[in-house]
Amino acid sequence: MAGGTRFGVIAGVVLGYAVAMAYLEAAVVAYLQAALGSEGGAIFPLRPAGEMGELLPIEVGREAATLVMIAAVGLLVGRTRLEAVAWGAVVFGAWDIGYYAWLRVLSGWPPSLGTPDLLFLIPVPWVGPVWSPVAVSAALVAVGLVVARRVRSGGRVVLTARHWAAGIAGGLLVILSYTLDAGRVLAGGDPGPYPVPVFVLGMLLALGAAASVLVRASPDPPAPRGTSRGE
Incomplete structure (x- = not known):
């Protein structure tokens, strides 16, 4: 987008894209539920891979394509690598929330959070x-918007090795909370109790790192040497 475009306009366009993308994905899932005869959107136990035929690789390809689309928006809108990552986080978060909202409207699923x-x-x-x-x-959207706004306004956002370590560790813990039951699910079983403590620890680490970065960041571009901010 043009360099002079206001941040609010850019954010509105990016969020609008994410909501539209979410509708498209929710519509595809609604079609699949109808085609596969999934009662009430039932997911578990997973159907055997052989029973899914060619749908499984198609689904994996769809997920990969979605990630490419999200990354593309970040790269197109962001002026720097950090801003591109921030916008990618905004698109991913808004798309994911919008997906569940649209799916609820289109199919009545999920019945609860x-x-x-x-x-x-x-x-x-x-x-x-x-x-x-x-x-x-929600965290990705909030942090992504704050970082993108600060970077675009000329402020400094500095990530130290400590921030990277905490953020990556937190992200890996969140992913671990999602994949601990992978073996059971692949074997045709229902998922067990969700490991909430692992998820919470991961979120606290990641959000703590993000908060530390934003507190340390300069909201305004640094003043030239030999001048004061008031000049």
């Missing part, structure tokens, strides 16, 4: 209650 869902298949099944990816997505 506690309903277990199959989140991803790459590289193994990710399983968790609906509220957990929604919480992650």
Whole structure:
């Protein structure tokens, strides 16, 4: 987008894209539920891979294509690598929240935020209650918008090795909470109790790192040497 475009306009366009993308994905899932005869959107136990035929690789390809679309928006809108990552986080989060909202409207699923869902298949099944990816997505949207706004306004956002370590560790713990039941789910069983403590620890680590970065960041571009901010 043009360099002079206001941040609010850019954010509105990006969020609008994510909501439209969410509708498209929810519509596809609604079609699949009808075609496969899934009663009430039932997911578990998973159908055997042989019974799914060619649908399984198609689904994996769809997930990969979705990630490419999200990354593309970040790269197109962001002026720097950090801003591109921030916008990618905004698109991912808004798309994920919008997906559940649209799916609820189109098919009545999920019946509650506690309903277990199959989140991803790459590289193994990710399983968790609906509220957990929604919480992650809300955090991604909030942090992504703050970082993108600060970077675009010329402020400094510095990530130290400590921030990277805490953020990556937190993210891995969240992913671990989704994949601990992968073996059971692949074997045709229902997912067990969700490991909430693992998820909460991961979120606290990641959000703590993000908060530390934003507190340390400069909201305004640094003043030239030899001048004061008031000049």
